[in-house]
Amino acid sequence: MEFTNKDLELLQEKGIDQNEVKRQIETFKEGIPFVRLSKSAVVGDGILKFSPSEEQQYIDTFEKSKEGLLLLKFVPASGAASRMFKAMFNFLEAYDPLGESLDEYVARTNDTAIKEFFEQWEKLAFYKLIQNRIVGKAKNKDEEKYLFVKEMLLEDGLNYGFYPKGLLPFHEYGDTTATPFEEHLKEAAAYATVGGKSNLHFTISEQHGEMFNEEFNKVGDRVSTATKTSFTVGYSFQKSSTDTIAVDMNNDPFRNSEGTILFRPGGHGALIENLDEQDADIIFIKNIDNVVTPRYADDVSKSKKILAGLLLSVQQKAFEYARALEGDTVNSELLNDCKAFLEDELNVRFSDSFATFTISNQIDVLKDKLHRPIRICGMVKNEGEPGGGPFWIKDGNGRISLQIVESAQIDLSNSNQSEILKTSTHFNPVDIVCGVKDYEGDKYNLLNYVDPKQGFITEKTKEGKALKALERPGLWNGAMAYWNTIFVEVPSTTFNPVKTVNDLLKPAHQVK
Structure with missing residues (x-):
């Protein structure tokens, strides 16, 4: 394709290379192949499950080793609350409190979300705040409920419908309420702290930067005093250079009415660049909306320490083998031991022809498998929650690996693939502990470990x-x-996301 001068100016402004745009257009033309599932990862075959004594062993490993390490809590937090309130926005559009009762509306529309909401709305952390703001304004109980939702969502009220999700009041603590941002500070104090200091990094939308700063100024000292922890909080934005081009149904660049090329945010996968810019020995990743009240705080802290202890344990072995392979005394016993470690503890799979390789080639393969970042991913038993799951997959070259796969990546029209999906026992709660440095302490370039063939193509309108x-x-x-x-x-107590406002009514988000 040929770019106009205006196109080139836009690409320069965004920091996007022409060849990258052309590659993206080719991806649209070629399509993105479905992931080929080999089998579900289950306990005993791809998923570890520890005994109480093993859990304590990994907790001890973490506690003993963390003092000399730099820990970081990395929280994707750019999500807006608008999707969380989708049913509430629909309610404002469809309901006239002076024309029908709420019961008649629910019967007419079968709006079960609204019914559930008003059956328990007193449990919301912001219930009293909104009631105080609308007191005396309603002619009847049904109009009061309508005004409550209006005050909650719209710009001339509290404007929660356009807030970043991380700054909504989630939990009520008597005289105060806590946002997910504040709860993540408390969490970090519990497990991601060394010498009374804790580091957090939030990826946020650029327009919300001042709001997050205000929240930290408001609650930081309070949480620091309560937890005896000093917090360093950093922020970054999803880069415009990671935006992707949109195309029309003929795979030509989609142009806005004024003739400019349309670029769209590249999704949360773009945050690998933000993650790559962090420098820490252990990075804990968890989404902004997955926070807990004090009743489950110990479960979360304990679980994170177990995952981190496991990371340190396998990382130490990986580093020992990496050093040994650089030595002058590499023998077949070392090669066999290293291969067994990679297979048994890091789930690496080798080609059937590996045994026929020369010693030199075997060493090269083992080094390549060892010299990679390590991720320990918590998995929750499947109880009907949406989300990706753990699977063994086979790529186009027949290589098998352990991956987190979304249902959108699976060809559900293929009966074999559909059956494998049905056998899945666990799902991905986004509970990841990362080791991103090699045995010499140098950070890996995380962009070298991305599979570009695992993106997503979706259809939209503009x-x-x-x-x-x-x-x-x-x-x-x-x-x-x-x-x-x-x-x-x-x-499962470590996974309590808030995807809709009604999730805040669940026991996991009630402090009392």
């Missing part, structure tokens, strides 16, 4: 016209495809 959009490989999917991966079963 200005009434159909278009195709491209999402980059997900942060914990294709963006980490070539990491060494270990899955560990973690308690």
Whole structure:
């Protein structure tokens, strides 16, 4: 394709290379192949499950080793609350409190989300705040409920419908409420702290930077005093250079009404660049909306320490083998031991022809398998929650690896693939502990371990016209495809995401 001068100016402004745009257009033309599932990862075959004594062993390993390490809590937090309130926005559009009762509305629309919401709305951390703001304004109980939702969502009220999710009041503590941002500070104090100091990094939308700063200024001292922890908080934004081009249904660049090329955010997979810029020995990754009240705080802290202890344990062995392979006394026993370690503890699979390789080639292969970032991923038993899951997959070259796979990546029309999906026992809660440095302490370039073939193509509309959009490989999917991966079963109590406002009504988000 040929770019106009305006196109080139836009590419320069965004920091996007022409060849990258052309590659993306080729991806649209070629399509993105489905992931080929080999089998589900289950306990005993891809997922570890520890006994109480093993758990304590890894906790001890972490506690003894962490003093000389730099720990970081990395929290993707750019999500807006608008999707969380989708049912509530629909309610404002569809309901006239002076024209029908709420019961009549629910019966007419079968809006079970609204019914559930108003059955328990007193449990919301912001219930009293909103009631105080609308007191005396409603003619009846049904209008009061309508005004409550309006005050909650819209700009001339509290404007929660347009807040970053991380700054909504999630939990009520008597005289105060706590946002997910504050709860992540408390979590970090519990397990990601060395010498009374804790480091956190939030990826946020650029327009919300001042709001997050205000929240930290408001709650930071309070949490520091309560936890005896000093916090260093950093922020970064999803880079415009990671935006991806949109195309029309003929795979030509989609142009806005004024003629400019349309670029769209590349999805959470773009955050691999933000993660790559962090310098820490252990990085804990967890989404902004997955926070808990004090009743489950110990479960979360304990689980994170177990995962981190396991990381340190296998990392130490990997480093020992990496050093040994650089030595002058490499023999067949060392090669066999290293291969067994990679297979048994890091889930690496080798080609059947590996045994026929020369010693020199075997060493090269083992070095390549060892010299990779390591991720320990918590997995929760499947109880119907949406999300990706752990699977053994086979790539186009027949190589088998352990991956987190989203259902959108699976060809559900293929009966074999569909059956494998049905056998899945666990799902991905985004509970990851990362080791991103090699045995010499140098950080890996994480962009070298992305599988670009694991992106997503979706269909959207803009200005009434159909278009195709491209999402980059997900942060914990294709963006980490070539990491060494270990899955560990973690308690379901550690996973309490808030995808809709009604999730805040669940017992896990009630302090009392």
